[in-house]
Amino acid sequence: DGGITQSPKYLFRKEGQNVTLSCEQNLNHDAMYWYRQDPGQGLRLIYYSQIVNDFQKGDIAEGYSVSREKKESFPLTVTSAQKNPTAFYLCASSIGGSLGNQPQHFGDGTRLSIL
Amino acid sequence: GENVEQHPSTLSVQEGDSAVIKCTYSDSASNYFPWYKQELGKRPQLIIDIRSNVGEKKDQRIAVTLNKTAKHFSLHITETQPEDSAVYFCAARPTDSWGKLQFGAGTQVVVTP
Numbered sequence: 001d002g003g004i005t006q007s008p009k010y011l012f013r014k015e016g017q018n019v020t021l022s023c024e025q026n027l028n029h030d031a032m033y034w035y036r037q038d039p040g041q042g043l044r045l046i047y048y049s050q051i052v053n054d055f056q057k058g059d060i061a062e063g064y065s066v067s068r069e070k071k072e073s074f075p076l077t078v079t080s081a082q083k084n085p086t087a088f089y090l091c092a093s094s095i096g097g098s099l100g101n102q103p104q105h106f107g108d109g110t111r112l113s114i115l
Numbered sequence: 116g117e118n119v120e121q122h123p124s125t126l127s128v129q130e131g132d133s134a135v136i137k138c139t140y141s142d143s144a145s146n147y148f149p150w151y152k153q154e155l156g157k158r159p160q161l162i163i164d165i166r167s168n169v170g171e172k173k174d175q176r177i178a179v180t181l182n183k184t185a186k187h188f189s190l191h192i193t194e195t196q197p198e199d200s201a202v203y204f205c206a207a208r209p210t211d212s213w214g215k216l217q218f219g220a221g222t223q224v225v226v227t228p
Contacts, residue, residue, distance in 0.1 A: 002224040042221055090158065101208050106151075109158055
């Protein structure tokens with residue numbers, strides 16, 4: 001969707017380095033999500049945020065951190081504690097709502113590799 | 116927690132034939148089931164979704180059926196075309212986990228002319 005922008009498209013991390021992936025949306029969505037996709041596998045949830053200034057851990061949060069200071073932005077930091085960071089990272093957003101069962105729309109992704 | 120299994124992992128069909136992908140889920144309280152199409156290196160795109168109060172939903176050549184008793188849902192693509200070649204993911208949303216989708220492992224669909 002043109003309303004969700006992820007940057008950069010490709011990112012390389014050195015050993016012991018933290019890197020931050022950007023995700024911006026102009027869809028006025030309340031909820032935002034970060035997923036990790038490994039080759040030949042489905043998407044696994046890292047973190048999600050239902051509303052500004054609030055976020056929860058997903059299934060594989062270890063070695064990652066997020067912030068949600070603005071409605072339109074949900075950056076993901078891959079810390080040095082994440083020993084296997086090489087993957088395709090996808091950001092998504094949805095309208096939100098009390099039931100959380102609204103369609104999620106994805107950005108184009110960031111491919112992270114280790115140098 | 117919710118567990119979603121997707122079959123088959125690969126599917127090869129002749130152009131014009133139908134393709135069917137099946138997913139099973141473990142949480143009987145799951146109430147939202149989207150399907151995504153992902154072309155190589157691209158973002159997943161929502162192609163159709165169904166909620167637990169509906170048994171079937173159709174959108175042109177694509178349809179999804181839901182069997183709550185058996186806890187499975189299926190994607191049906193009719194009159195397949197080469198541009199239908201992609202990886203398709205199913206997902207389910209358990210009611211005890213706001214917004215969290217549990218994805219299947221994906222099905223690689225190849226449509227041969």
